[in-house]
Amino acid sequence: MLKPFGREIWTADGPDVVAMLGFHYPTRTAVIRLSDGDLFIWSPVALTNDLRAAVDALGTVRYLIAPNSLHHVFIADWKRAYPDARTCAAPGLQEKRKDIVFDAVLDSARIADWSEEIEHVLMPNGITSEVVFFHRESGTVIFTDLIQQFPARWFSGWRAIVAKWDLMLGPEPSVPRKFRMAFTNRRAARASLERILEWPAEKVLMAHGTPVTENGQAFIKRAFGWLMA
Structure with a gap:
């Protein structure tokens, strides 16, 4: 269920979710x-x-994080299960989920509660502004949708054609063309990326794709080489 990913960090895979156009x-x-035993989800x-x-x-469970305006489907269920947890959302989600009262909006300002252990940077994007995190203890940078990769046969028919065009089926995770x-x-975007590249990244985790377990900073440079050019 929970799989260790590094020092004081675990992952869990949930069910597939149907998004737009099937x-x-x-x-x-x-x-x-965190060092005090609190959990950041x-x-x-x-x-x-x-x-x-x-x-x-x-x-x-102390913090429930919606890292962009697309990843919010289950956060209300977690809030009901953990009513004392603080909910934190990327910009734009509060307007979309008026049924949830978020305790904080995650811009690029430091969050005192976890800033010594987890840093974050906002990457504004026309599809969804995404908050990228860095967990110091494990050396892990966490993206959500800005970097993706799917198995070659994950999609079929015309969706496979679209996914290939969108750079979602490459040999390693990359930034989809639409983003x-x-x-x-x-x-x-470059200013945000420069801050991310200052982090001593060893690993990179994303919501949709094969995690990178070594040479994380070099991987991020490759993934965003088009933006740095």
């Missing part, structure tokens, strides 16, 4: 245990009894 996307969450997936038991065995085109403010 595209199926896998789901993944990351659980980070990134992009919550469907909360099953087994997952809840595994999470509770690690510590106290590249949606970085209309390239200067702001």
Whole structure:
């Protein structure tokens, strides 16, 4: 259920979710245990009894993170299960999910509660502004949708053609073409990327794709080489 990914960080894969036009996307969450035992839940997936038991065995759920305006489907279920947890959302999600009262909007400002252990940077994008995180203890950078990769036969028919055009089926995770085109403010995007590249990344995790377990900073440079050019 929970798989260790590094020091004080675990992942769990949830069920596939149907998005627009019938595209199926896998789901993944990351659980980070802070030094005080509190848990930081990134992009919550469907909360099953087994997952809840595994999470509770690690510590106290304190933060529920919606890292962009697309990854929010299950956060209300987690809030009901953990009413004392703080919900934190990327810009734009509060307007979309008026049924949830978010405790904080994640811009590029530091969050005192976890800033010594987890840093974050906002990457504005026309599709969805995404908050990218760095967990110092494990050396892990966490993207959500800005970097993706699917198995070659994940999609079929015309969807496979679209996915190939969108650079979602490459040999390693990359930035989909639609997101590249949606970085209309390239200067702001480069500034965010420069901050990300300052992190001593060893690993890279994303919601949809094969995690990178070594040479993380070099991988990020390759993935965003088109933006740096």
